[in-house]
Amino acid sequence: MDWMMIFKAFIIGGIICVIGQILIDKTKLTPARILVAYVTIGAILGGLGIYKYLIDFAGCGATVPLTGFGSLLSKGTISEVQTTGFIGAFTGGIKSAAGGISAAIFFGYIASLVSKPKIKKQ
Amino acid sequence: MKPIQSKEEYQSYVDDKTPNSPILKNCFNAFWVGGLICAIGQIIFGICTSRGIDETNSYTIVSMSLVFASAFLTALNVFNKIGKFAGAGSLIPITGFANSIVSPAMEYKSEGYVMGVGAKMFTVAGPVLVYGISTSIIVGLIYILFNTQSLILI
Amino acid sequence: MKKVGNQSYILNKPVNIAATASIVGPKEKEGPLHQFFDQCLEDEFWGESSWEKAESKLVKETVSMAISKSGIASSDIDFCFAGDLLNQCIASSFGLRETNIPFIGLFGACSTFIESMIIASSLIDGDFATNTICTASSHFCSAEKQFRFPLELGNQRPPSSQWTVTGSGAAILTKEGTGPFITTFTPGKIVDMGIKDANNMGAAMAGAAEDTLITHFKDTGRNPNYYDVILTGDLGHIGKDILIDLASSKGYNIRANYNDCGVLMFDKEKQDTHSGGSGCGCIATVFSGYVYQMLQEKKYKKVLMIATGALMNSTSTQQGESIPGIAHAISIEL
Known part of the structure; x- marks a missing residue:
């Protein structure tokens, strides 16, 4: 187990979340807008090839936040363009992020079958 | 107090009156919960790679595991309590994305499985996919246009 | 009438x-x-x-x-x-x-x-x-x-x-009965203070509450001391403070006998309800439960109830509209 990477993932992941928290508290952006902003920024940074360095440095500290999801979409698009050309711009993104998206949809559906929402007690 | 004359004056008076969010406490909680989620992801990643799974697939397994954990906790009516405590700490990681799909799915179950669960699942996460995928397509098109190595280092 | x-x-x-x-x-x-x-x-x-x-x-x-x-x-x-x-x-x-x-x-x-x-x-x-x-x-x-x-x-x-x-x-x-009685009422006008934050309804509605409250006093010639208690519907803690300030800026001191149903309904610290209760049910239950019993026990003899409403929906908020407020007042006396 690479403890140094785990520590770096903790620090970088934490910092990325703190930036989001400051945005929430200072700008009154809704959660949906924060997520959209993060995924878009991640896709742009991924496309420019900058986000790669953060992933190399912090591993899951960079891939688990939604910026990582965005960069994954761009990364997938570019590598697919390299292999299949023009059509890859349209297929590569979702292909690379398919695991997370499909899991969320499937587990969401299962959750709606087995569980009911409850009030926040506190 | 003097009578308030304009809407601008009222807005700035209201801003003074309204308490601010406890930002330091919120940031501290967001930091350690967000960091912890990423660290757990890194541990899962470590386990995957040590079993000989390649890097790309390992990252996918990390995402899917965290998505599952988030969906599971949402179904147990626990995730909203974590979210209330951690704020961006549980929202920004992929757990927040999963929660934003699972929570409306559960909420709109009463409107049926097609127009309720199926359609409303994306009320919060839909925009994330729209903007994420659209941006990535634009990135791909720009890459084709300028097919220069300097643009992509990935 | x-x-x-x-x-x-x-x-x-x-x-x-x-x-x-x-x-x-x-x-x-x-x-x-x-x-x-x-x-x-x-x-x-x-x-x-x-x-x-x-x-x-x-x-x-x-x-x-x-x-x-x-x-x-x-x-x-x-x-x-x-x-x-x-x-x-x-x-x-x-x-x-x-x-x-x-x-x-x-x-x-x-x-x-x-x-x-x-x-x-x-x-x-x-x-x-x-x-x-x-x-x-x-x-x-x-x-x-x-x-x-x-x-x-x-x-x-x-x-x-x-x-x-x-x-x-x-x-x-x-029509017939032994009271408590509704004696006077003041229907309110729509008042838009320009507040756009749907998470700050108290501030959006306080202007309407002030307008109705002061109009009621001016129209009837009464002053805040006429009532044992003045209750607004759901301004919450923030809206309550704002209304006290707005009323005092117009020369009416309501601090002594004014409260808000949203403030009364929950224990802010223990129940983590932030600025207090809201919703149609807030003033409806506080009046039907608490205030009515106080009137029957003659602990209150003259009550002014001012229900406040935020006239918006989720579409108007998304379209960036401000939140107009409304407030209606009735006096209930023994």
């Missing part, structure tokens, strides 16, 4: 409040006023399959409880005025579809309860009705679903946000 001043009315023959009923949810049960309510629910679903159905059941049961407490046959009730926060007021109309009482659905956002009492007492005063029932309801879960986010979404509520009361209150107004 005679008009005094700009927009206040004094009833020729005060309208009697014969009975009230209130049913609230589990969170309200933990609040400081719980002993005043007729019934407190153990869970938000109340055995129904959806929150909308649960809210309809709240309305239905509250109305039938009020009718049976009053001892009036439901066939002798001329009108039922009801409203809620759900789209097209379905909680009221679905809850009351089997009552066989002429039904008038109202929407005044959270001011609906007092709005219905104003209309009902005008009709009774004008001899168009003898017995009427007024009711309003709200439900935390159905309101969150419609106006905000799914319950299970892990988001944080800002300190200025308010907690929609799960509950329904009903009052039977009659």
Whole structure:
């Protein structure tokens, strides 16, 4: 187990979340807008090839936040363009992020079958 | 107090009156919960790679595991309590994305499985996919246009 | 009924409040006023399959409880005025579809309860009705679903946000009786203070409350000391402070005998309800439970109730509109 990477993932992941928290508290952006902003920024940074360095440095500290999801979409698009050309711009993104998206949809559906929402007690 | 004359004056008076969010406490909680989620992801990643799974697939397994954990906790009516405590700490990681799909799915179950669960699942996460995928397509098109190595280092 | 001043009315023959009923949810049960309510629910679903159905059941049961407490046959009730926060007021109309009482659905956002009492007492005063029932309801879960986010979404509520009361209150107004009586009312104007933050309803509605309050005093020649208590509907902690400031800036000191139903409903610290309660059910249950009992025990003799409403929906918020407020006032005296 690479403890140094785990520590770096903790620090970088934490910092990325703190930036989001400051945005929430200072700008009154809704959660949906924060997520959209993060995924878009991640896709742009991924496309420019900058986000790669953060992933190399912090591993899951960079891939688990939604910026990582965005960069994954761009990364997938570019590598697919390299292999299949023009059509890859349209297929590569979702292909690379398919695991997370499909899991969320499937587990969401299962959750709606087995569980009911409850009030926040506190 | 003097009578308030304009809407601008009222807005700035209201801003003074309204308490601010406890930002330091919120940031501290967001930091350690967000960091912890990423660290757990890194541990899962470590386990995957040590079993000989390649890097790309390992990252996918990390995402899917965290998505599952988030969906599971949402179904147990626990995730909203974590979210209330951690704020961006549980929202920004992929757990927040999963929660934003699972929570409306559960909420709109009463409107049926097609127009309720199926359609409303994306009320919060839909925009994330729209903007994420659209941006990535634009990135791909720009890459084709300028097919220069300097643009992509990935 | 005679008009005094700009927009206040004094009833020729005060309208009697014969009975009230209130049913609230589990969170309200933990609040400081719980002993005043007729019934407190153990869970938000109340055995129904959806929150909308649960809210309809709240309305239905509250109305039938009020009718049976009053001892009036439901066939002798001329009108039922009801409203809620759900789209097209379905909680009221679905809850009351089997009552066989002429039904008038109202929407005044959270001011609906007092709005219905104003209309009902005008009709009774004008001899168009003898017995009427007024009711309003709200439900935390159905309101969150419609106006905000799914319950299970892990988001944080800002300190200025308010907690929609799960509950329904009903009052039977009659021509004859021994009181308490509705004597005066002041229907409010729409006042837009330009607030756009849907998480700060108190601030958006405080301007309307101030307008109605001061108009009421000017029209009737009364001052704040005339009343034992002045209660607004759901301004919450922030809106309450703002109203005190706004009133004092116009020369009325209401600090001594003013409070807000949203403030009374929950224990802010223990229950983590941020700025306090809100929703149609807030003033409806606090009046039907707490205030009515205080009047019967003669602890209050003159009460001014000002229901406040934020006239918006989720579309208007998304389109960047500001939130207009409304406030209606009635005086209830022994």
